[in-house]
Ligand SMILES: CC(C)(COP(=O)(O)OP(=O)(O)OC[C@H]1O[C@@H](n2cnc3c(N)ncnc32)[C@H](O)[C@@H]1OP(=O)(O)O)[C@@H](O)C(=O)NCCC(=O)NCCSC(=O)C[C@](C)(O)C(=O)O
């Protein structure tokens with residue numbers, strides 16, 4: 001284990017020092033763009049003002065014979081738009097560490113647009129050793145190309161081994177921005193008997209005990225509850241952010257909304273949007289409910305220094321509910337700073 005004192009030292013001479021505190025940013029959705037698709041790429045300048053993060057995807061969903069076109073397309077879209085002007089994050093998902101494309105992905109992108117890139121998303125992370133490798137390589141490339149701001153790393157949790165090592169991945173480097181659930185690869189890696197990208201399955205259920213001849217009540221259960229809970233604990237314990245990941249059935253916005261909301265309530269900051277139809281949904285779900293914000297603001301106002309016990313509407317409030325209220329009020333302020341309509345509704349001054 002590296003000594004704590006050395007944890008924040010740059011890993012290459014001339015590389016920028018890692019952030020001590022991560023930048024505080026609203027990241028309700030990580031919007032996936034296929035950069036080899038000229039038509040979609042042409043929309044990026046307009047799209048950039050409407051989403052919190054634009055991610056150029058180089059990995060799965062890009063055909064093998066278009067990997068180079070996707071990489072070039074990403075560089076072109078990064079150069080063509082001033083993402084910082086709208087406070088929009090610019091991310092890329094590189095190819096996996098065992099693929100033939102990863103070196104060219106990182107060598108090209110850091111050289112061409114390293115100063116514009118906020119986060120590199122790394123797929124199929126199995127353990128902290130994968131993060132250490134990327135950490136060192138990014139530091140060398142940052143130094144070589146004079147990149148001034150450290151590029152952060154976001155891991156996808158999408159293998160059984162990755163889940164087993166989730167805590168070690170979360171604290172592997174000060175570059176760690178967060179983690180996303182990768183339900184499709186994870187299902188395959190675990191030997192789950194599904195063919196979906198996220199969401200539930202009609203056969204994963206509980207059934208009530210028999211009671212005479214009455215029909216037995218039965219309800220579908222959440223396949224992802226355990227993994228999301230582990231991911232949220234690993235991330236929050238290490239001061240980084242957890243995200244739901246993708247929901248592949250674009251035709252079922254209702255199911256997508258429920259999955260996103262469960263993740264939000266359990267501590268996730270956002271989810272991926274793969275299609276324009278999911279963007280409004282993510283905006284709705286990953287902003288706190290106005291009634292909750294109003295109640296949370298009353299708790300904070302009733303306990304100005306955050307200690308003691310008071311009653312509000314028959315409900316006991318104390319130091320711990322004050323902390324919950326702070327989570328909601330702080331998020332509402334972040335949302336309000338970006339969304340004038342919600343700022344009016346929240347009315348937080
Ligand atoms: C699936 C596709 C091909 C359907 O694209 P389409 O054109 O066939 O769909 P459409 O419904 O006809 O699209 C309507 C309009 O929206 C546009 N559009 C469509 N998508 C987007 C987009 N993302 N951003 C901006 N615009 C978009 C599209 O070009 C079209 O424009 P038009 O009306 O002018 O003709 C397309 O939506 C797409 O490529 N989405 C991203 C897919 C992707 O990145 N998948 C990988 C992430 S999930 C994953 O990897 C798993 C994971 C984590 O690894 C693991 O669980 O293991």
Ligand SMILES: [Mg+2]
Nearest residue numbers: 060158182185
């Ligand atoms: Mg995957």
